[in-house]
Amino acid sequence: MKKLILSLFVFVFGYQLYGQTYNTFEPSKTQFMLRGYGHTGFEYMDSNDEAESTFLGLTYAPIFLYKHSDRLMFEAELEFKLEGNELEIGLEYADVMYVLNKNITVRAGKFLLPFGTFMERLHPAWINRLPNAPLGYGHDGIAPSSGIGVELRGAFDLGGPRLNYSIYSTNGPRLNDGSEEPEEAGILQFENFEDNNLAKAYGGRIGILPFSDSSAELGFSAYSTSGTGEEDSQYEDVGAFLFALDFSYVKPISPLKGIVDIKAQYNNSNVDTATFIEVHEDGDAEEYSFDNQSNSFYAQLSYRPTMVESDFMKKLEFVGRYSDFNAPEGAEWEEASVQYAFGLNYWLSWRSVIKLSYQTTETEGGHGADGITNTDGLFIHWAIGF
Amino acid sequence: MKSIHKITVTVASILVVLITIVACTSTKEVYTPVLEKEVADSDQEFKIEKSGAQLWGEVCNRCHIAPSPSDYNDTDWETISLHMRVRANLTEKESKKIEEFLKSAN
Numbered sequence: 001m002k003k004l005i006l007s008l009f010v011f012v013f014g015y016q017l018y019g020q021t022y023n024t025f026e027p028s029k030t031q032f033m034l035r036g037y038g039h040t041g042f043e044y045m046d047s048n049d050e051a052e053s054t055f056l057g058l059t060y061a062p063i064f065l066y067k068h069s070d071r072l073m074f075e076a077e078l079e080f081k082l083e084g085n086e087l088e089i090g091l092e093y094a095d096v097m098y099v100l101n102k103n104i105t106v107r108a109g110k111f112l113l114p115f116g117t118f119m120e121r122l123h124p125a126w127i128n129r130l131p132n133a134p135l136g137y138g139h140d141g142i143a144p145s146s147g148i149g150v151e152l153r154g155a156f157d158l159g160g161p162r163l164n165y166s167i168y169s170t171n172g173p174r175l176n177d178g179s180e181e182p183e184e185a186g187i188l189q190f191e192n193f194e195d196n197n198l199a200k201a202y203g204g205r206i207g208i209l210p211f212s213d214s215s216a217e218l219g220f221s222a223y224s225t226s227g228t229g230e231e232d233s234q235y236e237d238v239g240a241f242l243f244a245l246d247f248s249y250v251k252p253i254s255p256l257k258g259i260v261d262i263k264a265q266y267n268n269s270n271v272d273t274a275t276f277i278e279v280h281e282d283g284d285a286e287e288y289s290f291d292n293q294s295n296s297f298y299a300q301l302s303y304r305p306t307m308v309e310s311d312f313m314k315k316l317e318f319v320g321r322y323s324d325f326n327a328p329e330g331a332e333w334e335e336a337s338v339q340y341a342f343g344l345n346y347w348l349s350w351r352s353v354i355k356l357s358y359q360t361t362e363t364e365g366g367h368g369a370d371g372i373t374n375t376d377g378l379f380i381h382w383a384i385g386f
Numbered sequence: 387m388k389s390i391h392k393i394t395v396t397v398a399s400i401l402v403v404l405i406t407i408v409a410c411t412s413t414k415e416v417y418t419p420v421l422e423k424e425v426a427d428s429d430q431e432f433k434i435e436k437s438g439a440q441l442w443g444e445v446c447n448r449c450h451i452a453p454s455p456s457d458y459n460d461t462d463w464e465t466i467s468l469h470m471r472v473r474a475n476l477t478e479k480e481s482k483k484i485e486e487f488l489k490s491a492n
Contacts, residue, residue, distance in 0.1 A: 033465045067465045075469060099468075102478040104405065114475075121474060127450045152402060155477040164475035165405060167398050202391075202398050207475065212436075214444045224394035241390045250448050259447065350451040385450075 029069055036062040036077070039125035041355075041381035048373055056381075057082035059125070061092065071099040093146055107151045107168075110193075114153070114166040114205040115221045116244035116265040118298075119145040126385035129261075129302045130343050131357050134323035136296025140333070142269040142325075143244065143296070144190040144223060147171065147201065160212040165204065172201030175228035177235050178276045183332040183367055185276040186292050188228060188240060188269065197236055199227030207246075219246040228271070240271045258305035269294040278332070290330030298323035304347075319343035319357075327366075335366040351385035438487025441480050449474065455491035463488045 095109030147170030178185025203223035229235020
């Protein structure tokens with residue numbers, strides 16, 4: 001009996017010892033990761049002597065990454081935020097990417113469009129140095145942020161300089177014909193999940209980094225479609241051509257004892273002229289048209305004194321941004337806006353920042369409004385990436 | 387606008403063909419993994435190319451503050467590396483070298 005127990009003990013113990021010694025516990029090639037970002041804070045706005053202030057509910061944007069292999073990955077980002085008294089849930093992107101070779105990756109699904117760099121790379125709250133986007137982005141903006149389609153992208157090492165590219169085809173934008181929202185007739189809506197016609201949009205971006213230290217990048221983006229209106233409607237063949245120029249310069253500068261970060265982007269939107277209908281209060285209808293061209297621009301300068309001795313000063317960042325937005329003359333949404341934003345950031349870690357910002361915006365017109373509106377805003381945001 | 391659209395589509399088509407030709411002819415293998423020796427041989431790398439640590443400081447800071455290596459484990463860095471390679475349009479060598487540095491320093 002003792003021999004039997006001893007044999008069993010040796011077998012079990014020996015097996016465990018062997019397993020622990022020789023099992024390499026190699027990680028699986030597939031991996032799921034939850035990443036993302038969020039922000040919360042306080043805002044005070046004063047518009048033509050009408051003031052309002054509010055604490056912000058947390059905006060939470062989880063990013064789901066599933067690496068199937070060294071070449072295949074799925075990515076999706078949701079966004080939860082309180083808008084008014086309702087919870088808004090948005091799908092920022094959801095796509096699959098496959099690395100074909102070292103220079104080409106194919107993506108398909110809903111993906112962020114490389115129209116310039118702001119919406120694709122810089123808009124997340126923990127990356128954006130100011131609490132909000134420049135003029136011309138977001139709701140009613142002229143820069144497309146995402147699209148449903150297929151894309152080829154990649155980069156080439158030119159022996160110092162580098163070149164990156166992206167070429168894609170998507171469902172394209174939908175023209176607001178004014179039938180439901182007369183005050184927005186002529187605006188391109190990029191949230192076009194179900195295509196409204198047979199015309200697809202084609203576009204791309206080419207970026208060049210001329211210096212070997214990757215400090216500067218110049219980019220040109222284009223986006224074109226031959227039709228934006230509903231199929232079989234008079235707007236079916238209303239085409240659009242958009243382009244953007246972007247610039248980035250990030251470099252540690254010893255005499256300044258810190259890192260200088262410059263970002264700029266110019267967007268231009270040109271939509272074919274179409275005739276819309278304006279219904280007056282007395283019921284009379286009147287046809288009108290306008291030259292449907294819009295543009296926006298922003299330039300941002302930030303500075304982090306990372307080379308000074310004080311630990312407190314190292315975590316500070318000073319930011320200034322100019323942006324403007326011009327919507328077509330003669331449109332119901334005719335607008336000319338200019339914004340100046342100034343910020344002071346305190347970095348708690350590389351992915352967590354407290355932002356204090358003051359912004360002043362002068363808006364002429366805008367969605368049926370007349371005259372000039374001056375809006376001053378004070379923002380305190382805490383953003384964190386994870 | 388029709389002519390601009392035709393030009394855009396034509397240019398895009400030509401670019402797709404050119405990129406495909408250049409990408410495929412410049413790649414002997416379908417997918418070229420960066421050899422570990424190539425990455426680890428830092429003495430030789432410094433003479434010819436930048437180290438992963440240098441690239442980590444230069445490339446990541448283009449958009450956001452360079453991440454702390456200790457915040458994720460090796461497996462996480464592999465996933466993040468692939469994600470960032472596509473998102474930020476990095477070259478294969480850049481992303482692999484940065485990944486190797488982060489895994490060695492975490």
